[in-house]
Amino acid sequence: MLQRDENGVLHVVALSGGHDSSALAMELMAREPRPYTYVCTPTGDESPEMFTHWRNLGERLGSRILPIMAGTLDNLIRQQKALPNFRQRWCTRKLKIEPFIAWLIEQLKHGPVVAYVGLRADEPLRIGGVYGQLGDIETRCPLREWGWGEDEVQAKLVAVGITCPNRTDCLKCYHQRIGEWWECWAFHRPVFYEAVSLEEETGHTFRTPGRDSWPTSLKEMGERFEAGDKPNISLNRMARERMAAGSCRVCSL
Template identity: 25%
Template sequence: MTRPPVIAAWGAGVDSTAMIIELAERGEPVDMVLFADPGSEKNQTYAFIPLFRAWMDERGIPSEIVRYQPRNFKNWPPYATIAENMLSNATLPSVVFGGGSCSQKWKVAPQEAWTAGWEPARRCWDGGGQVTKLIGYDASARDTQRYRHALGCEDPRYHYRYPLREWGWDRARCAARIVAAGLPVPPKSSCFFCGAMKPDEVMDLSVDELRVIVLMEARARPRLRNVQGLWRKPVLGCRGATPRPGSITEFIRERGLLSPSEIDRIVEIAPDELLDFQAAQAALPVERRTPMGDWLYDFQHAAAAMRITTRLPDDPERASARSRLSQGGPGATL
């Protein structure tokens, strides 16, 4: 390969999907497409991923799915997804508190780790070159802000290119391009509990996703001081904004997306059951601990999940463990 290798960062949303479609139509090279899976994308996104990977395969565009691999679990049950991470630590995504480290940890870092072992990239860097990385920021005002921020965070190993901005495409143009290619328009890419979601995105979530949101906010509530939940604080609906509470749980209740009894049962019982599970696992060597994903599976699929069999008897040691875990325990940050 005489030219620098080209990698496209694919979020499985509208913008980056349209970018790849148009690049293929123009005959521009894309040597690899990387999707970083945090394990907690929307169900609709996971349905779209194999469709578009098949579309790329038909056109000779290789793709890989990469993942962050948690390793240091301290006293926690092993977790594999960002949702399980949040539930373990009794916290909410960093975007709720004005940060963005969840994207760096679960999206950017896995792509960089994969690329570091990719032979075309290694040869390029050994020769003093830069890998071309394609980013799907469109020409909208919001993505212009993201683009300007990204300019100050670029890695010297990469030449960053923003094709949608070169073409002057906004989100509507991207959606139209996907339709023209004969593909369904994917939902906006994000974790299903992202604090940046709009109310209409919550309305489209599945029951399983809504249940985890209720559990996540209930689990984090003892530690919250300046925010009400995943949406931080209420929006009153001024200047055309859609009114909403600061807690997505309250929105779910207001809109009847889950029954009041289901919400109450999760809020009143599930956090304590999760604490009991964590306390039981903390007493075991890490290699013998039951993964957090197993507990979450039971929470979703078993009618008796709220009375999980790992519940410990009430005693001073259990009370101490629950107190510690309810506050997130040591190192309970992203």
Template identity: 25%
Template structure:
């Protein structure tokens, strides 16, 4: 059986990749795929390149290729790791997605499906054959709610009993690491993050917040097809700009420490990684692929 590791760009996912690389070098048939949304933090992209460089990983990089016509299926574009932050278009997958479908929102988090799940599945079916591969995902033993049995899916927890603190300790021993705090991981302004994490992200990356706000509110965004306006994406029926303004007067360190005391960074507090089969979605694949 062919093994395909879905690499999210985070520490836990990279640890799974390292474990699977030992198996590949021992003769197992293992492949690695990174699904790029175009909205990751620049340091996440640097981390992905360092994983390839330090571990000599044969990584395939994919971006969804959105067909602008509603009802028509989307495709994918294959890139090389060296194309990250050079030839690969920044934000394009997300911009093309909101042109066709509108913005994702709490209760309608179709972004994982459109940007990651569908193109990943199509690529693997095209290259390995449907039913001929097993997908590996970096979900830990201390994330039992996300460890859902699913045909063709296996998890890091099957290979290692490492919990979050074990992963962090392991990375401290490595020659490189992901150089951003947790609240900036995955898509920087992901709708699955708490409003507090989004507030911190807005303070950390004011320039990126302004750019992303234009991406999700501009005239190019499909609108009028749902009950709430396009800018209402986050918890509490809030917009990105609304969250930024709500926390604009808060002291950064005070907000951060309040979140630590409230255990907002603990495992399970909100999505730490955006995995393609992470249990967040319950869509019909055939319908949502278009």
């Protein structure tokens, strides 16, 4: 049984592990001390640095982060016999949204729930999960309540000495840019070639044809990387672009 407050309310903080949710969790603990349940929804395709970050956050927060999983991305791709794409983002729905909703429904059997979501005040058009239709669930966005934007989030992370990984989403994602595929090939080569195998198994590609001058096939892209071709982009610039574009923000809770 998860710990609830004196009124029987379960306080759930959804931790994607990115800048916003990490700053939210740390500031919430300082401003509104109470028992919190911290959860994440791994796909099994995150980098080792991401899992280390979740463990470190749990230690800082004094509570283990509870993973909510319904399989892995690779297994789901093989079950679907297809790769996710911009028309069919079933990976997010099946690996993150539906498992989290099912978990919340289970918690409602024991009493009311408050869900905390890391949406900033400077992104008013972004919509997070709305769970009130499930029952006695209140959704709060404390960063917006505090008027926090990107500057405040970054200042909090610096103040508490937390550095988030360069990327917090899947290493194999159709959404990513060519520089991120190079990053995957350069630093997580087995994952890159697993993506090549998945393309060959399904007969589809992670990349949309015509996006750029690089090959659509990851196998052909890997051959160019092996030959010494490299996107004209620095890792620092990739990190800035990923943050600016939100990267896989649709995948975050």
